[in-house]
Amino acid sequence: MTAASTETRAPHRRPPVSLDDIAAVTPVLAHYTATAIVQGVWQRPGLNARERRVTTLAAFIARGQTIGLPHYFRLALDSGLTPAELSELVTHLAFYAGWPNAFEAVAPLKDLFDERGIGADQLPAATLPLLPVNVALPDAADSRAATTAGIGAVSPGLGHFTATLLHDEVWRRPGLAPHLRNLATLVALIAGGQAQLLPRYLPRALLAGVTREQLSEVLAQLAFYAGWPVTVAALPVLEAFFAQQA
Numbered sequence: 001m002t003a004a005s006t007e008t009r010a011p012h013r014r015p016p017v018s019l020d021d022i023a024a025v026t027p028v029l030a031h032y033t034a035t036a037i038v039q040g041v042w043q044r045p046g047l048n049a050r051e052r053r054v055t056t057l058a059a060f061i062a063r064g065q066t067i068g069l070p071h072y073f074r075l076a077l078d079s080g081l082t083p084a085e086l087s088e089l090v091t092h093l094a095f096y097a098g099w100p101n102a103f104e105a106v107a108p109l110k111d112l113f114d115e116r117g118i119g120a121d122q123l124p125a126a127t128l129p130l131l132p133v134n135v136a137l138p139d140a141a142d143s144r145a146a147t148t149a150g151i152g153a154v155s156p157g158l159g160h161f162t163a164t165l166l167h168d169e170v171w172r173r174p175g176l177a178p179h180l181r182n183l184a185t186l187v188a189l190i191a192g193g194q195a196q197l198l199p200r201y202l203p204r205a206l207l208a209g210v211t212r213e214q215l216s217e218v219l220a221q222l223a224f225y226a227g228w229p230v231t232v233a234a235l236p237v238l239e240a241f242f243a244q245q246a
Helices: 019-025 027-038 049-063 069-078 083-097 099-116 140-154 156-167 178-191 195-207 212-225 228-232 235-245
Strands: none
Touching (some): 019 027, 049 083, 049 178, 049 212, 083 099, 178 195, 178 212
16 A cells, blocks of 8 residues: 555535636526626515525525535525524425535535634534424424324334434424525425425424525525426426415
């Protein structure tokens, strides 16, 4: 075994793609990126800057698309999201997009934290006082009943972790406001192609302050960041849900 084979190598990091890079390959894509996204979607009033950053990051992490994470994590901090909020966002999405996708987000976020001198003192602790159930989970009774009757009946282990870990702990952590936590969850479901689960989470999101108008704007943004097909696939589910609410 050679010295070279035993030394620790830093993982390869792809540099961010610039507009010049895009234009060198497809000028029209660079044009649409500048006009439809930078000058278009991001300037629309339906979501504030923090909500748009959470929407984009949740979509990238849910889909395992890491190339844009360094750029958008940086923009998120510059838009007012705190290191604690980004830390909680990655943790929350581990449950809704899977541990591997969350781990893919760790390296670029750690690089940014190292660059800006962000340490553990600015991040939420592993254990801390939780939000009251009625604040974090205003639909707690219905949610627990659904877990017991549905998930737990098929997989007692999954039902246990859903009730005691996901519902009773993760959702009640104070590092990410319920409004943003719910928004990130809905985005992860849509971007991950799990729109059929939206009716289970939409009532909670509405109680947390996510509006129908914001969801409409989320769809407009996700079309660019997750693709038209997976976004359009969510339309009938949302339409049916809101028709029932009328």
